[in-house]
C-alpha cells in the first residue's frame with residue numbers, strides 16, 4: 001500500500017527520514033473528558049490501588065523491592081550537569097528533569113510497569129477463580145505451594161522487541177508460570193540470553209515486531225492453557241503504565257515544581273507500539289489536565305505513531321506504507337505499526353510526536369552517562385531532543401504561541417522519560433559509549 005500523507009509542515013521531513021516535530025491537530029482542550037474516549041480516567045486510580053495491593057507479593061518475589069516496600073518506582077533526577085552538556089543551560093529551558101525508568105527495578109525498563117502488573121493481576125484473578133485466594137486473604141498466597149502448582153500448568157506468552165518480553169518473562173517465572181516470548185528480529189542477543197537463563201522459552205522470528213506479535217496471538221488462540229499479553233490491545237498493560245503518573249506528580253511536588261496554566265509541564269516519552277508512553281501520558285493528563293503537554297518520540301525510520309496519527313486514516317497505517325524502513329538501533333522503538341487502541345485514546349490528548357536520528361541517541365546516551373551517571377540504552381535517550389524542539393524549532397514556537405505559553409518558557413518544566421538501560425551488560429554498554437564518544441568528538 002502506498003499512502004499520501006496530508007499536507008503538514010512536518011510531512012516532508014518525516015518522509016525524508018529527517019528529525020521533525022509534528023503537532024497533533026486533534027488535541028482538544030480538556031481532552032481527558034472527551035466522551036468519545038474508550039476508557040475512563042477512574043481506571044488510573046484503580047490501577048494505583050491494585051499496585052498497592054500487589055506490593056507485599058512483589059516484595060516477596062523480588063528482594064530488590066525490600067527498600068521500597070514492594071513499590072516498583074524510579075527516581076526523578078534534575079538534569080543539573082546534563083543540561084549544560086545538552087545545550088539546555090539557558091533559563092528559557094525552565095527546569096529539566098530525567099524520570100529515570102532506565103533504573104526501574106525488576107526489569108530495568110518502563111516495561112516493568114506494564115508487564116509485571118498484567119502478569120501479577122492475571123495470577124491474582126486465576127488464584128481467585130480457583131478458590132486459592134479471596135479478597136481478605138494475604139496476597140502472598142500467590143507464592144504458596146498451591147498457587148505455584150496451579151501456575152505451573154499454565155503458560156504466559158508475549159510478543160516483544162525485547163523489554164516487554166523481559167518484564168513479562170521475569171514476572172511469569174517468579175510466580176512459577178511457563179513463559180514463552182516471541183521476539184522480533186530487532187531483539188538484542190543479551191535480552192534473549194537473559195530470558196533463556198530464567199527458563200523462558202524464546203521464539204526468535206526472522207521478522208518485525210508486528211509479525212512476532214501476530215504469531216504469538218495465533219499460538220494463544222489455539223491453546224486454552226495459554227494467556228497472551230497482547231501489547232497491541234491490552235488495557236491491563238496500559239493502566240499498569242498509567243500509575244506512573246501519580247508517582248511523578250508526587251516527585252514534582254517534592255522538587256518544588258508547580259504545574260498549572262502558567263507553569264506548563266512538557267513530557268517526552270519514547271514510543272514503540274504506544275502502550276507505555278500512552279499509559280503514562282493518559283495518567284498525567286488525568287492529573288494535570290491541559291497543563292501537561294505530552295509528546296511521543298520515535299526514530300526517524302520508525303515513526304509509527306506519527307505517520308498513523310498524521311494520516312488521520314481509520315485503518316492503521318504502517319511506516320512501510322509511507323516508504324520508511326523501520327530500521328533503527330533503538331530496538332524498543334523498532335515498531336512499524338502502532339496500537340489501534342492507543343491511537344484512539346491519544347487522539348484528543350497527545351500534543352505531538354517528534355523524531356530523532358539514531359546517531360543522536362548515542363550522543364545523548366554518552367552525555368547522560370558522562371555528566372550524571374545515567375545509564376541508558378539507545379531507545380531510552382530519545383526524549384532528550386524534546387526541550388530543543390519545543391523551545392527552538394519553528395513548530396515548537398507555533399505550539400507555544402497557540403497555547404499562550406510563549407512568555408512562560410522559563411516557568412516550564414521538561415521531563416525526559418528515560419525508559420531503559422539498567423540491565424544492559426557492561427560490554428555492550430561500553431560499545432554504546434564508544435559509539436557515542438566518537439560521534440560527540442566528531443561534532
Ligand SMILES: Cc1ncc(COP(=O)(O)O)c(C=O)c1O
Pocket residue numbers: 109110111161162163164270271272273274275276277331332333335377379380419420421
Ligand atoms: C526502552 C524502551 N523505551 C520505550 C519503549 C516503547 O514502549 P511501547 O512499545 O509500549 O510504546 C520500549 C518498548 O519496548 C522500550 O523497550
